[in-house]
Amino acid sequence: xxxxxxxxxxxxxxxxxxxxxxxxxxxxxxxxxxxxxxxxxxxxxxxxxxxxxxxxxxxxxxxxxxxxxxxxxxxxxxxxxxxxxxxxxxxxxxxxxxxxxxxxxxxxxxxxxxxxxxxxxxxxxxxxxxxxxxxxxx
Amino acid sequence: xxxxxxxxxxxxxxxxxxxxxxxxxxxxxxxxxxxxxxxxxxxxxxxxxxxxxxxxxxxxxxxxxxxxxxxxxxxxxxxxxxxxxxxxxxxxxxxxxxxxxxxxxxxxxxxxxxxxxxxxxxxxxxxxxxxxxxxxxxxxxxxxxxxxxxxxxxxxxxxxxxxxxxxxxxxxxxxxxxxxxxxxxxxxxxxxxxxxxxxxxxxxxxxxxxxxxxxxxxxxxxxxxxxxxxxxxxxxxxxxxxxxxxxxxxxxxxxxxxxxxxxxxxxxxxxxxxxxxxxxxxxxxxxxxxxxxxxxxxxxxxxxxxxxxxxxxxxxxxxxxxxxxxxxxxxxxxxxxxxxxxxxxxxxxxxxxxxxxxxxxxxxxxxxxxxxxxxxxxxxxxxxxxxxxxxxxxxxxxxxxxxxx
Numbered sequence: 001x002x003x004x005x006x007x008x009x010x011x012x013x014x015x016x017x018x019x020x021x022x023x024x025x026x027x028x029x030x031x032x033x034x035x036x037x038x039x040x041x042x043x044x045x046x047x048x049x050x051x052x053x054x055x056x057x058x059x060x061x062x063x064x065x066x067x068x069x070x071x072x073x074x075x076x077x078x079x080x081x082x083x084x085x086x087x088x089x090x091x092x093x094x095x096x097x098x099x100x101x102x103x104x105x106x107x108x109x110x111x112x113x114x115x116x117x118x119x120x121x122x123x124x125x126x127x128x129x130x131x132x133x134x135x136x137x138x
Numbered sequence: 139x140x141x142x143x144x145x146x147x148x149x150x151x152x153x154x155x156x157x158x159x160x161x162x163x164x165x166x167x168x169x170x171x172x173x174x175x176x177x178x179x180x181x182x183x184x185x186x187x188x189x190x191x192x193x194x195x196x197x198x199x200x201x202x203x204x205x206x207x208x209x210x211x212x213x214x215x216x217x218x219x220x221x222x223x224x225x226x227x228x229x230x231x232x233x234x235x236x237x238x239x240x241x242x243x244x245x246x247x248x249x250x251x252x253x254x255x256x257x258x259x260x261x262x263x264x265x266x267x268x269x270x271x272x273x274x275x276x277x278x279x280x281x282x283x284x285x286x287x288x289x290x291x292x293x294x295x296x297x298x299x300x301x302x303x304x305x306x307x308x309x310x311x312x313x314x315x316x317x318x319x320x321x322x323x324x325x326x327x328x329x330x331x332x333x334x335x336x337x338x339x340x341x342x343x344x345x346x347x348x349x350x351x352x353x354x355x356x357x358x359x360x361x362x363x364x365x366x367x368x369x370x371x372x373x374x375x376x377x378x379x380x381x382x383x384x385x386x387x388x389x390x391x392x393x394x395x396x397x398x399x400x401x402x403x404x405x406x407x408x409x410x411x412x413x414x415x416x417x418x419x420x421x422x423x424x425x426x427x428x429x430x431x432x433x434x435x436x437x438x439x440x441x442x443x444x445x446x447x448x449x450x451x452x453x454x455x456x457x458x459x460x461x462x463x464x465x466x467x468x469x470x471x472x473x474x475x476x477x478x479x480x481x482x483x484x485x486x487x488x489x490x491x492x493x494x495x496x497x498x499x500x501x502x503x504x505x506x507x508x509x510x511x512x513x514x515x516x517x518x519x520x521x522x523x524x525x526x527x528x529x530x531x532x533x534x535x536x537x538x539x540x541x542x543x
Contacts, residue, residue, distance in 0.1 A: 020158070020490055025541055052498045052513060053482045073512065074480035075542060076487075 160492025314463025315471025
């Protein structure tokens with residue numbers, strides 16, 4: 001599935017929730033089920049700066065596609081990271097670089113992705129794109 | 139005096155707002171206090187009716203502004219029981235004040251000297267001294283804290299010697315709320331001839347220190363912690379120190395005579411107040427002090443203590459909740475964690491319920507390292523908070539925990 005299609009699908013899923021609590025409960029569930037980063041990659045070098053809770057991100061290239069994995073000490077941060085992984089993982093570097101993560105407003109995650117927020121998720125998107133740049137020449 | 143909480147809350151317009159559809163419960167008072175309408179109005183009154191630059195005007199309105207600005211200094215002087223008004227330097231806040239003193243001591247001290255910093259300090263009382271030490275080679279020593287969050291004064295005793303020149307300690311810890319025994323710390327420092335700077339940022343909203351009685355050498359606070367605006371604060375310094383220290387910033391106001399060969403600095407306090415100051419801020423700072431004094435700091439302290447007891451007891455009934463900093467002597471701050479749940483998750487969900495707390499390291503990483511944790515949730519209470527709000531914190535916290543477990 002293309003990045004935009006996945007985003008549309010997520011927006012659809014989120015539209016089913018009646019209030020913020022259901023939405024957060026879902027994100028917490030996502031956080032528990034995230035594709036966890038391999039222990040050997042859960043190292044300081046893979047930490048995203050600017051988070052109140054530690055957030056690790058790793059990426060590897062397989063058959064021309066990037067596979068991301070992540071982990072965080074905070075479960076909500078982890079849930080949002082899971083959404084980002086679902087959108088960007090298993091995509092080609094050029095698709096990742098040319099994509100926009102524009103559905104955020106609609107699912108009410110904007111507050112978590114404000115550049116001034118102390119959870120580092122904006123830095124996570126940036127780091128995901130850096131990986132895409134690094135891998136696009138390979 | 140009866141503490142009329144309803145009437146007090148009516149003075150704070152922001153307390154009427156909603157956040158995320160819920161009543162706003164503001165429990166982040168250690169970060170900054172909310173402002174009563176009297177303070178807010180004093181700022182607009184200044185700009186509407188007598189805005190002018192101060193000290194050098196020949197015209198009437200400039201004189202009115204100067205009188206109001208200098209009037210604020212007198213209010214601060216009286217509030218802290220300071221001997222001379224020129225011992226009060228108006229700064230942009232505590233951080234500015236500390237940097238001003240650190241800069242002042244840069245050339246007074248050298249590599250043979252030692253300074254002592256308490257282990258309970260905010261980054262703003264650590265970093266300026268490290269920057270100073272990097273330049274003049276002064277040796278920095280630390281007073282460690284114990285399990286309850288109290289400073290270990292036996293170790294403090296052993297750190298003091300004839301080489302000790304300065305001691306820095308906060309009156310109240312921002313991360314834990316511990317009230318430090320500053321009188322004892324000051325006396326002991328003076329016994330070896332060291333000066334003491336007390337950071338009062340977290341104290342001055344809760345009690346009223348008598349600076350002459352304390353005999354402290356420097357004391358600083360930020361107006362925004364005590365119902366005043368941001369961007370203004372004060373540094374008290376004993377006259378002898380302020381005269382000894384060189385100016386911090388050059389500019390207008392701080393000079394008496396300027397030629398291209400030589401400048402003579404102005405008298406205190408203007409020597410340390412270069413440029414056009416935060417005039418409206420200073421005036422509003424004075425109004426905030428009036429406001430607190432009208433309520434009475436003792437009444438405030440008493441009310442907050444009973445609120446703290448109520449909140450502590452309620453929170454302690456929650457399974458797996460651990461409070462950090464249980465000093466006998468603390469202000470209305472509760473720093474806590476729930477076992478197995480990250481502080482950031484708690485803070486995020488509390489916010490969704492309209493409850494504002496702080497999470498993280500509270501700019502005091504060394505304290506968090508001491509407890510071996512990455513951060514805490516911090517609820518800090520003020521005199522305009524209520525038991526009902528504590529109940530909301532409690533029920534929201536319970537719901538957040540059940541969502542996260």
